Amino acid sequence: MTSITPTNATQPGPSGSRPPGAAPKTIKLKLYVAGATPNSVRAEHNLHTAIKSIAAEVMTFELQVIDVFTQQKRAILDNVIVTPTLIMEKGDRRHTLVGDLSETARLHAMLLA
């Protein structure tokens, strides 16, 4: 049940040239995982892949990966019931995705929406 997952990791979006005048939107992402359980590992991998595929000019991401085994309080505060859970904050709006994010097309659409 022990894990070696990174916590509180900040993953900046891939760097590149930005079109002048168009400030890219920044989305805050919190991924709650349960150690190195298969669902969590898959979700983290799927999320990284999706983020990488989106050009930094379009959008930047602030990702925190939080392990519920070590940070129970945060999980309680965010009302996390199942793992993995991805909480997406775009300004005032907040979206919750549960599952291993294996439907990549859907994840992509959600990130860009």
Next chain:
Amino acid sequence: MKKSSRSAAPPGGGSADPIPTAKPIVKKRTGIPGFDEITEGGLPAVGVTAIVGDPGSGKTVFALQMLVNGFRRGEPGILVAFEEPTEQLRYNLSSFDWGFADIANDDICLIDARLPADTIQTGGFDLSGLLASLEGRIAESGATNLVFDGIDMLLGALNDEALERQEMARLGEWVRRSGVTAIITVKSYGASERDEQRTAVLQFLSDSVVRFQGSLTPDAFSRTVRIVKYRGSGFAANPVPFVIGESGIEVIGFGGIRLDYPIFSERVSTGVDRLDAKLGGGYVRASCTLVSGAPGTSKTSLGASFLNAACERGSRCLFVSFDESSSQIVSNMRSIGLDLARHVESGLLTMESFISASRSPEEHFVAIRKMIAGHRPEFMVIDPLSALLKMQLPFAEMIGERILEHAKLAGITVLCTSLLDSVTGTQELSASHVSTLADTWLHVSYVASEGERNRALTIIKSRGTAHSNQVSEMVLGPGGIDIVDVYTAEGEVLMGSARHQKQASDRRKELQMEIAGQRARFELDKDVADLKSVLQRAVQNLEWKEREVALLGLEEKALREGARTDADERLILRQD
């Protein structure tokens, strides 16, 4: 079979066998009345108990009641609500008399574990997040009782039987590792294949499985609880009725194990003098009397007379009637000279009437028991007990017996009536069942002949009493009930006006015979007198004739002597 299923469901890590060893299982009392009886001590102290049932069958009430009872013993609890908002649960809790408002949120913690409404699901997930946060809370509050309410809501979202089973196994493993008592409630609509699968999974992943069921009849709703499985323990496997009242769930166990009723020999008046005489002094104290009969045969009047007499002796009485209002009974009884209203006013008599179909027999039982506890009667009438039986609910008969048993244990002398439906005849059977518990069984029937119906009372049985097997006639008048010996003539039993008529005509015949007899004697006397007088005259005649004969003899003698004297004189004369 179990082994193969288990290997197909990898538990959430660790190779420890979750099956407990053979040592006797440690149980924890739920404090829910009757439930600890049928489980022989409560739920597994460490392990998962699955409560399966239809929506509205009482699963959540059971779980909440267990938590509250646990808290009263000093065990904090947590309820994870997958289905209902916690405000709804709080509201439900406050409708029971558990004083939930006084319990701090930390002592019984309600966690809203519904996924946010706009949650999007992409792929598989697991319960690790929840279990981790629960671990945190347990560490803080020291909770030992956990409830996962409506877990099927969450697991159903997985939409995959194998994943669902895996999460169930994870939960079970976590519970055993944490050393807590856990209840999971699972809805079951009974019919669907998915439910069947889920139930099958629960069967082997839980340490005990309890099924709540409701059966709806045209008349009422009856709830039952059944222990489907209890690993490492004995249990009562048959469905047992339960009720949900203001104190929560109450399981009506089978009781009836103890038969050590207090035994009395004292007699108490039936309220009818001549019936007392026939029963050797009255009903035996703390016994049960069944009065059966068709509608209108004065069963209620017998009951009312009994209680009226008891109230007049200053005893506390309870009159429970079904489907007839107390005021109606009071007014009806006034016509036979019984003033029940007076006893109600003095507080000795409590009268309660119910609509039989408004509740299940179990609920009626709980209500009657409550009244007994509140009023503490010495004497009780249930009129008619068969109102409970007529609902044809599965536990009607058992409940009928439980009521009588409860009264007997409390030392209450009971008279219950039973309506025999002459149209269908079906009640005959039910009544006979209750009649085995009854110590005395009186049957009142109508005897119809020559255009009238008369009430006939038979003592069918009376334990420990010499009693007449003869049918008596019951006569109701403004002075109450009276029992009249019937008139038997030429092998026929006569009652009512026929009895009157027959008695009168017999009296006339008797008189005529008496006159005829007197006349015959007179004739005879006259004959004897005549003969006597004939005889007397004959004797007189004889006397006279004898005197004549005697006179005649004297004459002849005189004549003969005269002749001889003459001859002698002549001879002398001749010799001279």
